Amino acid sequence: MVQSPIGNKRVSESTLAIRVRNVSKSFPGVQALRKVSFVLETGEVHGLVGANGAGKSTFIRMLSGASTPDSGDIEVQGLPISFEDPRAQRSNGIAAIYQELTIIPEMSALSNVFLGEVPNRWFVVDRRGMEKRFRELAEWMSVKISPHAIANTLAIANQQMLEIMRAVHAEHDVIIMDEPTAPLGPFERSRLYELIGRLKENNVSIIFISHDLDEVLRLCDRVSVMRDGQLLETRPSSSWTKDTLVQTMLGDVEIVPGRKRERGKVKKLLRVQDLTLPGKVSGINFELAEGDVLGIAGLVGAGRTEVLRCVAGLELPAEGRMSIAGEDCAWPQSVRQAIDRGIALAPEDRKREGLVLSRSALSNLLLADIGSGSVGPVMSSAARRTKATALAHQIGFNADRLDTDALHLSGGNQQKLVIGKWLHRRPRILLLDEPTRGIDLGAKQEIFQTIRSLSDEGMGVVLVSSDLEEVVEHADRILVMARGKQIAMLDGTEASVERILNLIFAVESRPALAGVN
Amino acid sequence: MRASTPPVAAWRERLPTLIRVYGIILTLVLLVAVVGIGNPAFLSGQNIFNMLSQWAPAGIMAVGMTFVILTGGFDLSVASGYSLCAVVAAYVGQSYPPSIAFGAAIIVGLLFGLANGLLVAVVRINPFITTVGSGFIINGVALVMTKNAAFLVDNPDFGTLGAGRWHGIPYSGMLLIVFLLVFGFILARTVYGEAIYSVGGNYEASRLSGIRVRAVVASTYVVLGGCIGLAGSIVASQLSSAQANLDPGIIFDVLTIVVVGGTSLSGGTGAMWRTAVGLGIIATISNGFVLLDISPYYQSIIKGTIIVAALALDGGLTRLVRAK
Numbered sequence: 001m002v003q004s005p006i007g008n009k010r011v012s013e014s015t016l017a018i019r020v021r022n023v024s025k026s027f028p029g030v031q032a033l034r035k036v037s038f039v040l041e042t043g044e045v046h047g048l049v050g051a052n053g054a055g056k057s058t059f060i061r062m063l064s065g066a067s068t069p070d071s072g073d074i075e076v077q078g079l080p081i082s083f084e085d086p087r088a089q090r091s092n093g094i095a096a097i098y099q100e101l102t103i104i105p106e107m108s109a110l111s112n113v114f115l116g117e118v119p120n121r122w123f124v125v126d127r128r129g130m131e132k133r134f135r136e137l138a139e140w141m142s143v144k145i146s147p148h149a150i151a152n153t154l155a156i157a158n159q160q161m162l163e164i165m166r167a168v169h170a171e172h173d174v175i176i177m178d179e180p181t182a183p184l185g186p187f188e189r190s191r192l193y194e195l196i197g198r199l200k201e202n203n204v205s206i207i208f209i210s211h212d213l214d215e216v217l218r219l220c221d222r223v224s225v226m227r228d229g230q231l232l233e234t235r236p237s238s239s240w241t242k243d244t245l246v247q248t249m250l251g252d253v254e255i256v257p258g259r260k261r262e263r264g265k266v267k268k269l270l271r272v273q274d275l276t277l278p279g280k281v282s283g284i285n286f287e288l289a290e291g292d293v294l295g296i297a298g299l300v301g302a303g304r305t306e307v308l309r310c311v312a313g314l315e316l317p318a319e320g321r322m323s324i325a326g327e328d329c330a331w332p333q334s335v336r337q338a339i340d341r342g343i344a345l346a347p348e349d350r351k352r353e354g355l356v357l358s359r360s361a362l363s364n365l366l367l368a369d370i371g372s373g374s375v376g377p378v379m380s381s382a383a384r385r386t387k388a389t390a391l392a393h394q395i396g397f398n399a400d401r402l403d404t405d406a407l408h409l410s411g412g413n414q415q416k417l418v419i420g421k422w423l424h425r426r427p428r429i430l431l432l433d434e435p436t437r438g439i440d441l442g443a444k445q446e447i448f449q450t451i452r453s454l455s456d457e458g459m460g461v462v463l464v465s466s467d468l469e470e471v472v473e474h475a476d477r478i479l480v481m482a483r484g485k486q487i488a489m490l491d492g493t494e495a496s497v498e499r500i501l502n503l504i505f506a507v508e509s510r511p512a513l514a515g516v517n
Numbered sequence: 518m519r520a521s522t523p524p525v526a527a528w529r530e531r532l533p534t535l536i537r538v539y540g541i542i543l544t545l546v547l548l549v550a551v552v553g554i555g556n557p558a559f560l561s562g563q564n565i566f567n568m569l570s571q572w573a574p575a576g577i578m579a580v581g582m583t584f585v586i587l588t589g590g591f592d593l594s595v596a597s598g599y600s601l602c603a604v605v606a607a608y609v610g611q612s613y614p615p616s617i618a619f620g621a622a623i624i625v626g627l628l629f630g631l632a633n634g635l636l637v638a639v640v641r642i643n644p645f646i647t648t649v650g651s652g653f654i655i656n657g658v659a660l661v662m663t664k665n666a667a668f669l670v671d672n673p674d675f676g677t678l679g680a681g682r683w684h685g686i687p688y689s690g691m692l693l694i695v696f697l698l699v700f701g702f703i704l705a706r707t708v709y710g711e712a713i714y715s716v717g718g719n720y721e722a723s724r725l726s727g728i729r730v731r732a733v734v735a736s737t738y739v740v741l742g743g744c745i746g747l748a749g750s751i752v753a754s755q756l757s758s759a760q761a762n763l764d765p766g767i768i769f770d771v772l773t774i775v776v777v778g779g780t781s782l783s784g785g786t787g788a789m790w791r792t793a794v795g796l797g798i799i800a801t802i803s804n805g806f807v808l809l810d811i812s813p814y815y816q817s818i819i820k821g822t823i824i825v826a827a828l829a830l831d832g833g834l835t836r837l838v839r840a841k
Contacts, residue, residue, distance in 0.1 A: 314725070339727045353725055356718035358785040367715055368726040370708055377707045421726060 016078065017042045017174050017205035018063065018094075023072030025058055032058040035072070036231045038224065040174065043203040045196060047220035047237070049213065050249055051440035055229040056209055060176050063207070064096035077173065095167035096176040099438065103159045105152035109145050110134055113165045137165045141195055155301065157188040164195065168204075175199065176207040181215060182438045185299035185466055186501060193219055211440060212467070213242045225249055250442060266290045268326055269460040270343075270429050272311065275320040281306045281484045284320070286477075288429060288460040293451065295475025296464045297500050303484040304464045305348060308431045311462075312345035313338035325428075342428035344368070346418045346435060348464075350411070354418035357407040361397070361417055362388045364406050368421040387424060394453075395420040396446035412443025419450060429460045436470060448474055468497045482507035541779050544827050545797045552805035559801075559808050562685065569690025570680075570755070572800045574599070574748035575767055576693045579774040580700045581630075581741030583792045586775055587704070588717040588734050589784025590637060591644045592741055594629075594652030596768040601659040602626045602749025603759035607668035610753070615675045622753070623746035629655060630742015634735030659761035667760040670753070679754030689751045696744070701789030713737065718785030774799050777827055798827065 018040040025033040033055050040046050050056050061067045063074070073080055076093065103112050110130055111118075119126040119133070134147045143161045151159055160180060167175050177196075181189045196206055196219060210216050216223055217237050224234040225248040232248055266289045275284040281303040288294055296304045310318040313332030322331055324341055332338035338345070347353035355364050365388045366372055373383035385402070392399040395416045406414060415435055422430060432451070436444045451474065455461050465471050471478055478495045480488040482504050490499070552559045578595055585592050602622040610618035629651070636647045681688045704710035715723045716733045724730045753759040778795030780787025802823055806816045 312725075335725055336727050336729070345725065347725055352719070353721050356715045356722055356785065358718040359714060363711065363715070367723065367728070370711055370715070370726075370728060374708050377709060379706055379708055379711060 015042050016040065017044070017076070019075040020063075021073050023062065023069045023074065025062065025067070025070050032229050033062070033069070034229045038231055038234070040205050040207060042173070042205055043200055044222065045200055045206045045208055045220045047216040047223035048207055048209045048226065049211070049216055049223060049245060050226035051442055054226040054249070056226055057178070059226070060096060060178060060207065060209065064094055064176060093171075093173040094176065095170065095172040095174070097160065097163045097167065097178065097180060099179045099182065101159055101163055103151045103162055107151055108147065109149045109151060109154065109162055110147040112151050112162045113137070113169060115166060117170070133169065134165075137169055141165060141168065141198075142191070156183045157191070157300070168199070172204070174205045174207070178209045179211065179438055180208075181210055181212060183300070185301070186468075186504075187299055189215070211438065213245050217242065217245070227251065246441065269324065270311070271323045273321040275307065275310055275318060277306055277310055277315055277318050281310070284479070284486050286479055286489065288462065290458040290460060291455045292477070293455050293461045293463055293475045295471035295478040296462065296481060297468055297471050297478050297504070298481035299504060300466065302481040304481055305433055307481075308345055308433050308462065308464060311338070312343055312431055314345070339425065339427070343431065344422040344425065344427035344429070345431040346422065346433065348433035348437070350414045350418050355406045355414055358405060360403050360405055361409065361413075362402040364417045365391050365402075365420050366424070369424045372424060391420045391423055394423055395450050410439075410443070412439035412446075415439055415443065415447060419447065423454070427459065429462070430454065431462045433464045434466060435463070436465060436467060468500055472497055472500070480504060541777070541791065541794050541827065545794050545801070548798060548801045548805070548823075552801055552808060555805070556808040559804065564804070566682070566685055566687055566690060568800050568804055569693060570687035572796060573687070573689035573693040574752045575770045575774065576796045577696050577744050577748045577751070578741070578767070578771045579792050579796060580696045580789070581744030582771050582775050583780055583787065583789055584700070584704070584713060584737040584740045586780055586782060587713050587784060587787055588737050589720065590734060590737060591782075592633065592648045592738065593645065593768060594633065594648040594655060595745060595771055596765045597652040597656040597659065598626060598629050598742065598745040599749050599752070599767060600759070600761055600763040601629070601655050602746045603753040603763055604659050604663055604668060604761060606750045606753040607670050607759035608662065610670040610672060610675045611668065615672065615678065615754070618675065619678060619750040619754075622750045623743055626742040626744070626746020626749065627739055628742070630739040630745070631735070633742070634738030637738060638731040638735035656761065663761045665761055667758045669758045671757070676754055676757050679751045679756075689755070692747070692751070697789060697793050700740075701793070704789050714785060770799065773824060777824055798823075
């Protein structure tokens with residue numbers, strides 16, 4: 001057993017890590033929080049769930065000191081606190097790990113962990129001390145990261161670990177984790193769960209935010225549900241079920257189950273044979289027929305995204321053969337070539353690859369067909385609005401918000417735009433990379449409704465998602481990948497999350513061949 | 518979705534946003550008022566026409582620079598290109614009719630812009646470095662051509678473009694206004710303009726959406742090159758002469774005009790009307806110094822202060838709106 005680096009923890013008389021009483025906060029036009037009261041006990045893992053826009057982010061921003069409440073008060077370790085800046089908050093012992101990591105990509109792992117409080121002697125950086133402490137922390141957390149690795153060369157999961165190391169190093173009593181598992185695959189998730197357990201043993205209290213309700217119920221001691229800026233209810237996890245959570249979160253939204261269709265012989269849209277991208281992906285074979293939804297399952301880094309990118313003309317040089325509508329053709333050499341063949345990709349990273357955040361929802365919806373609604377080179381704003389409104393209806397986007405900049409939209413609405421921008425071009429094959437990451441249940445349902453209605457109209461859809469349940473629920477067939485290889489092709493009827501995981505872990509748990517740790 | 522807010526509250530809430538978006542116009546109005554009250558001659562037609570003529574070269578280049586900056590690009594070779602085009606116009610103008618001289622200058626400008634554009638968009642060299650380098654080259658070419666002597670043109674027709682007037686209105690000023698209007702329209706209302714905003718806002722997303730990103734980026738340098746060619750022609754015509762180091766400081770005027778207007782250096786946000794307002798501000802400040810008889814010693818202090826204050830106001834208001 002490795003000794004805890006957390007050392008002698010402050011023992012306070014209070015068993016409450018945080019007590020929040022009647023906190024309210026409003027932004028222009030929005031009551032973001034209404035009289036929220038909340039208690040975090042010492043050494044507790046407390047789940048916080050709610051749809052997007054329920055007020056979770058505002059609430060934790062307040063706890064972490066990033067914004068100030070309009071009214072109400074907050075006590076930490078029994079002491080009332082004043083809010084000035086995140087630095088003051090650090091001494092209050094609360095660390096927040098946001099979805100958008102605060103890692104500095106160009107700096108080393110070491111520098112990132114000690115960011116903001118570099119150990120020094122007379123202002124000279126104490127490198128040896130830093131490295132020693134780093135190894136201590138890494139060992140205790142069972143993390144294998146070289147202190148000298150540059151942060152942006154690390155996987156997302158490891159970057160996140162650096163942030164947690166930072167919090168553990170500073171001996172924070174409370175760590176807030178905002179959707180920490182969203183970018184992680186199953187294996188990395190279980191590593192994080194273990195770590196959370198270990199932090200808990202050391203009396204660190206954790207607020208855990210996630211859209212994955214199974215995970216919340218499994219991991220947390222108590223769960224609070226937020227909706228419309230209110231904290232509706234807190235109960236021990238044992239007295240929640242997934243259904244009661246969903247009901248409380250959404251009020252009265254109906255969940256549409258996926259449905260598999262029985263179909264006769266239909267036209268083949270796409271056939272991929274022996275797709276290989278040297279060093280990343282090899283031996284991928286699949287077919288896509290009209291109206292098909294093909295799921296691709298695998299861990300993060302298994303090569304799922306690369307498969308989509310090859311088909312969309314973004315990865316060169318891809319090897320293997322491709323045929324579209326029965327005709328052999330070379331791999332598309334550019335995005336435009338792929339689009340001409342009716343192939344469209346909705347990429348995983350909405351903000352970096354999907355949207356122009358500084359432009360309106362309307363501009364974004366027409367981005368992929370920028371010349372539409374114009375007479376010659378001159379745009380007609382009326383025609384553009386008509387087209388955008390029609391698209392908005394199709395994807396369940398509120399047409400009143402067409403003039404809002406994409407930056408100010410929720411993740412769910414942003415995702416709708418990323419998919420919606422293609423529909424005007426009527427692609428025959430739509431490639432979706434993680435279309436539901438980090439978005440709430442309501443928006444997820446709407447997105448799957450859109451996918452269903454598109455496939456009913458004959459579009460072929462390839463769906464990559466880390467949420468295996470989602471893949472099993474909605475895909476007609478599932479291509480299972482591990483370490484860049486295709487390991488199975490399951491029929492929708494014979495697939496289950498368990499089966500997929502077994503297949504994946506049978507491969508992933510094998511030792512790697514050459515020196516990869 | 519939340520219910521829409523009541524209209525009264527909405528107006529109140531929108532005020533900070535309105536100030537943020539249109540505040541720069543307020544700055545211009547204030548400046549014009551101060552200078553106009555200090556010396557009513559400022560607002561006379563004569564003075565305004567003179568300003569238009571004087572600022573036509575920098576203003577026309579600012580129009581092209583707006584395109585480049587909106588795509589997230591930058592061009593530091595403006596001053597060298599400007600001198601070279603003026604030299605070309607004067608050199609050709611010595612033995613050919615003015616129209617051919619100006620045409621040649623504009624073609625040189627376009628080719629120079631194309632070279633910059635290809636280096637930035639296709640070879641993908643950082644625009645900063647590319648244009649610093651190409652600026653040196655062009656400056657050297659101009660020096661070799663002229664051996665650092667001024668080319669004089671004694672054909673009186675050569676002066677018409679820069680110094681000619683119609684009912685007191687300078688042709689060069691008319692060209693400036695036409696450029697602002699035409700390129701403003703292209704930016705705001707055409708598919709090409711929309712593509713410029715998209716590429717500047719997010720290059721990768723635009724590429725993945727099938728926009729010809731490289732062509733869009735490269736084309737903006739060509740547009741700027743054309744503007745430089747015309748600006749060089751105008752100044753050569755105004756002076757009836759040109760030399761290799763005509764006005765190295767003009768690059769700062771051009772950049773300041775675009776940026777003071779509120780077009781973001783990171784690309785994707787801005788507008789041509791902002792460049793027009795920026796031009797108004799810079800021209801008013803400069804002209805105001807003369808009309809209000811401010812000692813040259815204080816001019817640059819005041820000019821710098823106003824520029825920084827205008828941008829700080831802009832940033833400060835933005836933060837105020839976001840913070841709450």
